[in-house]
Amino acid sequence: MGAAHGRRGMTTMLSHSDAEDLLYREAALLDEGAWDEWLSLYTEDALFWMPAWRDETTPTSDPQSELSLIYYEGRRGLEDRVFRVRSDQSVASRPRPRCLHCVSNVRLVESTDSSAEAASAFTVFLHDVRADRTHHFFGRYRHTLRHEEGMWRIARKHILLLNDTIPTVVDFYSI
């Protein structure tokens, strides 16, 4: 398990540190607003899912019959979000708040030749420049990674937002 088994021989097996690298790279691209590079981390059919909460202790688990905060089947949903941020036609998106993603507690919970699953914790510190207001979002990520076209990409990202009373806005770049 872990780093010792990474890229041994002909396999492409993802190591723990490879998983960390990918998660940190995603965090940095979101913080920098490098949207095209960020999108290229995702597979065409990627699932991007941030559930809502059923009650105090249980997140929603069936996006077809329960509400999610964000749910897209396919990268094109994310492309729409990037389009909006770039459109200069969304008052909520400009000026973009300054964000810092901190990803930690990374665990490689599954790893095969072509797929892997990483669990991690996140904190996003956010400074809304317009309102001069700072807050943070925190929760847990589950990334399903797939080796495709010569690189590891995100095939599924599940974002469990623990502090879900949203101060005005939450967007794909602040979670």
Next chain:
Amino acid sequence: MTIDPAGLIDDRPEKGVFRVNRAIFREPGIFDLEMRHIFEGGWVFLGLASQAPAPHDFFTTYAGRVPILVTRDGDGELRAFVNSCPHKGAQVAQTRAGNARLHVCPYHSWTFDSAGKNRGLKWQRAGCYAEAFDESDHGLTPLPHFDEYRGFLFGSLVAGVPTLAGHLGGAARFLDFVLGQPDEGLELVPGAVNFTYDANWKLQLENCSDAYHFTSTHPSYIKIMERRQKGEGAAALRSIWEQAPSWREEAEGVQGGSYSFDHGHVLNWGRIASADTHPLHENEEAIAARHGEAGRDWIFNMRNLTIFPNLQIAENASSQLRVIQPLGVGRTLMRTWCIAPRGESVSARRQRIRQYEDFFNPSGMATPDDTVAYESCQRGHASRVDPWLQGYARGITASRKGGNILSEAIGAAPLRSVLADSQLCDETLYHNYYREWARRMAAAA
């Protein structure tokens, strides 16, 4: 400093003048009066009967700043109480919802049944209570008024208010149309979404009724819908907006309008007609059989209904139930749900949910542009240089006393009505909010 609320609404219909003073959004003294005389001084929406469907089911909410427990007793009757132990004040129900035959106060174990009756007072005999104490009631305090209209539950923290039917008046006709009100009833889709914004509650009150902002505030959303139509965006997410002419500036003829009802309730609407992207499309025939042709047409129109002061139901791309909960003069909590007809098909429910998330969520692509605008207005309302806002003047010469042919077709009897083309964007419906506001606040003076 005390501010007389009466001087903050400049209402002179004979001169064609209606202005609102920015102070109503800004002054803490006004906010305190609003809490006492509006939110804690009359009917407010509490929840849906379907939130507590079985005996002993309960849910908790607020009326103004006061915590409320709504519980179905063992006989199946819904009851509403102040969720506060008569002993020391702690909340007897701790969770948003649940099922409990008994509610045990976590502080000193006073115990209440699901009908609010005191079932246990710890060590009562040993307590050396005076006779006067033993003779008094130790149950939960019921709300002075609590009633239901078609599954919508309302309560009042004060006595001496009109009946619920009297309070809803003509606006009740539009509660009849919410999602077609099927026999199976209405339900909240699991997954409540709460968000706050740093601005006054009346910004949200107004925005729900604001046809003028849509193309200005939401161009990015409109562009994304156009992208999706061209197959460039998320293809699976076709939207009702593609098929709705009412917001397009090139649309001709009557595209919508507004109705004002007694006690501050308003409806604004736009033409959509039955579109195959509408989640109710599959039930069109049943809806027509139940509500008639005219009723069916109304049900498929875009409708934003406000039951003053805290309930808003928006039916357009999807269907949202919002509860406005003011936290302070410049801070508001919005509690929002996707409201849906029980028993709809899996595919219709899915379409309803997907359209909801993109449009209504604070994590979506429309609502954040509204709430950020509210905060911008709130900062602007610091100004005393130009205290009178000019946002209440569109439609003054189009506003008519009584209803029109479209309301008569369904037997609705509004106080005033406006028929609008796509660019009129009536602002006189806000007058109705502020006339009720002034009437209620006058009691404070």
